[in-house]
Amino acid sequence: MSARRHFAVFTTASLPWMTGTSINPLFRAAYLAKDGSRDATLVIPWLSLRDQELVYPTKIVFDSPLEQEGYVRRWIEERVDFRPSFSINFYPAKFSKEMRSILPVGDITECIPDEMADIAVLEEPEHLNWYHHGRRWKNKFRQVIGVIHTNYLAYVRREKNGQVIACCLRYANTWVTRIYCHKIIRLSGATQDLPKSVVCNVHGVNPKFLEVGRLKLKQLQNGEAAFTKGAYYIGKMVWSKGYRELLDLLSKYQSRLSDLEVDLYGSGEDSDEIRESAERLSLAVNVHPGRDHADPLFHDYKVFINPSTTDVVCTTSAEALAMGKIVICANHPSNEFFKQFPNCRIYNNDEEFVQVTLNALAEQPTPLTDMQMYDLSWEAATDRFMEAAEINLPTAEPRIQQASKTYFPTFLRTRKLKQSLEDASVYLHQALSGLEVTRCAFGAVPKTLQPDEQLRKDLGLASPPKRKKQKQKLMT
Numbered sequence: 001m002s003a004r005r006h007f008a009v010f011t012t013a014s015l016p017w018m019t020g021t022s023i024n025p026l027f028r029a030a031y032l033a034k035d036g037s038r039d040a041t042l043v044i045p046w047l048s049l050r051d052q053e054l055v056y057p058t059k060i061v062f063d064s065p066l067e068q069e070g071y072v073r074r075w076i077e078e079r080v081d082f083r084p085s086f087s088i089n090f091y092p093a094k095f096s097k098e099m100r101s102i103l104p105v106g107d108i109t110e111c112i113p114d115e116m117a118d119i120a121v122l123e124e125p126e127h128l129n130w131y132h133h134g135r136r137w138k139n140k141f142r143q144v145i146g147v148i149h150t151n152y153l154a155y156v157r158r159e160k161n162g163q164v165i166a167c168c169l170r171y172a173n174t175w176v177t178r179i180y181c182h183k184i185i186r187l188s189g190a191t192q193d194l195p196k197s198v199v200c201n202v203h204g205v206n207p208k209f210l211e212v213g214r215l216k217l218k219q220l221q222n223g224e225a226a227f228t229k230g231a232y233y234i235g236k237m238v239w240s241k242g243y244r245e246l247l248d249l250l251s252k253y254q255s256r257l258s259d260l261e262v263d264l265y266g267s268g269e270d271s272d273e274i275r276e277s278a279e280r281l282s283l284a285v286n287v288h289p290g291r292d293h294a295d296p297l298f299h300d301y302k303v304f305i306n307p308s309t310t311d312v313v314c315t316t317s318a319e320a321l322a323m324g325k326i327v328i329c330a331n332h333p334s335n336e337f338f339k340q341f342p343n344c345r346i347y348n349n350d351e352e353f354v355q356v357t358l359n360a361l362a363e364q365p366t367p368l369t370d371m372q373m374y375d376l377s378w379e380a381a382t383d384r385f386m387e388a389a390e391i392n393l394p395t396a397e398p399r400i401q402q403a404s405k406t407y408f409p410t411f412l413r414t415r416k417l418k419q420s421l422e423d424a425s426v427y428l429h430q431a432l433s434g435l436e437v438t439r440c441a442f443g444a445v446p447k448t449l450q451p452d453e454q455l456r457k458d459l460g461l462a463s464p465p466k467r468k469k470q471k472q473k474l475m476t
Contacts, residue, residue: 005391006039007032008112008141010091011123013102014044015072016060020315021149024203025123030076030084031204031382040086043111044072045093045102048454055095055102065090065459079206090459092451098443101127105448105455107134114140119391122146122181129176131444133433136426137180145389146181147202148191151312158240172442179426185388187313189333201313201337202385204378208294209322216299216324217367226324227302230261230361234293234316235308237266242308243274245330247281249307253354254282260357262305266290293319302326303360307353313337317344322376324368326360328353340375342366 009032011025022044029042046068052061062068069088076084091108095101108128112120117140122128125146129137137144152173156165170192177184177194184197219226235241243264250257260283264274267290278285291297293316304320309332320327321341329335331348338344343365345356374380385391432438440446450464 004037004039006041006116006118007121008041008043008117008119009121009123010043010108010111010128012045012127014068015075016056016058018057021123024149024315025121026072026076027204027206027378028121028123028202028382028385029086030080031378033084033086034082034382036085041089041112041116042072042086043089043091043108045104046090046455046459047093047095047102048458051093051095051102054097079208081207092455092459092461094445094448096443096445103131103445103448104128105445105451107132109135109137109140112140117141119143119145121389124149125177125181125184126152126173129180130172130442131433131439131448132176132180133430133449138182143183143389143391144181145391146177146184146194148184148186148194148197149312151191151310153192154310175425176429179422179429183389185385188336190309190312198388200384200388202381202388203313203315203318204381205315205318205322205376206294207377209319210373210377212299212323213368213373216365220324220364220367227300227365229263229301231303231305231357232263232265232298232301233305234265234290234298235306237264237268237271237274237290239270239274240310241266241268242306242310243270245307245309246305247274247277247285249350249353250283250285251281252350256354257283257357260284260361262286263288263301299323302365303328303357305357309334318376321368322373324365326363326365328356328360341368341372343368 007029009025009029011021013019013022015022015026026042029040032038033040046065047055049061049063053059060071062071068090072088073084089111091111092105093102094105096103120137120141120143122137122144125148127150153166153170156162156169159165173192174194178196182196184194185202186194186197186199187201187203189199216226233242233246235243237243243266246262250260250262262283263286264278265288271287275287278287303326304317305328306314306317307330308314309330311334313334314329317327317329317335317338321338321343324343326343326345327338327341328345328347329338331346335344335346339346345360347353347356434449436446436449439449451459451461455461456463
């Protein structure tokens with residue numbers, strides 16, 4: 001296509017919920033539209049006032065989508081050095097207390113007009129499509145790119161009957177991503193392997209962290225004390241986010257790490273238990289409430305310790321590297337991207353953890369080069385995204401003129417068979433997702449086939465056509 005490309009970035013969460021699927025797609029949309037050669041629309045969920053009160057922190061709520069759009073725009077404008085030019089659309093959604101997730105309501109492909117439908121970027125495509133009942137993504141958009149953010153299998157395995165649930169979820173994820181996406185990008189090898197997928201970290205860091213890194217570089221070059229504090233960790237305060245592994249290591253090697261002082265920052269449902277466990281250690285382990293990692297409080301720490309292996313790509317590790325710190329992390333697929341940076345110290349076992357920690361406390365971080373800073377930036381992440389998604393490549397079609405007379409009919413038959421099987425698979429998924437009893441059996445929020453009256457009013461959506469007209473439309 002010689003025409004200007006349009007990217008519709010659909011995601012499963014929005015600010016002020018400070019989660020990865022709120023923040024990273026927001027940066028992606030901003031940087032896709034940055035140079036003016038591409039158009040981008042960020043498509044985010046709109047929640048009713050009742051659901052907003054359950055999801056958003058510090059009692060932040062919005063009376064209208066326009067008010068929330070203003071909040072989102074102010075947030076991103078405070079963190080980038082250019083004026084973002086992307087659009088924001090909203091789709092109706094409900095919050096599931098059981099799944100602790102926001103789920104789409106109705107056919108969210110309708111949020112993008114047909115004349116603008118070019119490239120759809122589905123942030124968490126499995127999540128967006130578990131209960132999708134509506135227009136087929138591949139029919140509406142020329143290209144559909146899925147970006148896998150979350151290792152859902154690891155989460156469900158911790159639940160009752162987790163292995164059985166994980167087996168079913170693995171199949172469901174494979175099914176919906178195969179039939180609705182042309183290409184899948186997995187942020188790291190810690191995610192589920194899916195058809196038509198590549199592994200590539202297509203995320204960058206908030207530019208504010210790179211500014212801190214440049215300041216620390218100048219201080220080091222001038223012979224000043226750039227890092228005056230020791231070690232810390234920041235993350236949601238739940239045991240599964242690495243706190244159990246960290247406290248176990250510190251407990252096991254208290255005598256060898258006697259000079260270590262660690263500050264832990266986070267808030268979460270396990271905060272009290274983690275604080276009590278830390279107090280039982282003879283080491284100086286201080287537990288503090290959660291704070292924004294960009295807070296100046298963190299600038300002077302030298303060592304970031306992150307033993308978590310449940311992340312896909314740990315954003316806080318990338319941010320710490322961008323600020324010029326030494327990062328200590330486990331040899332795990334989620335940390336593969338960070339191995340290229342000299343300040344990333346990998347350990348394979350408990351003994352190595354002790355040694356790299358002692359070395360990190362005794363050394364100064366290696367100054368980041370311009371290329372290393374670029375690799376952490378959203379500019380580089382956008383370039384990696386364009387390459388991994390093969391956006392600039394023409395759609396792969398068979399070279400008919402070079403195909404043999406024997407091969408070409410066979411190829412057509414094979415291709416037609418694959419398409420027929422995919423069509424049947426889509427039909428089955430649409431049939432199951434169109435039944436209220438089936439949807440609820442598999443965890444959907446009840447009565448979410450169509451937006452309710454309140455969501456329609458908030459978003460200015462027309463009332464649904466009568467059932468008789470819907471049947472006539474389907475028959476035609």
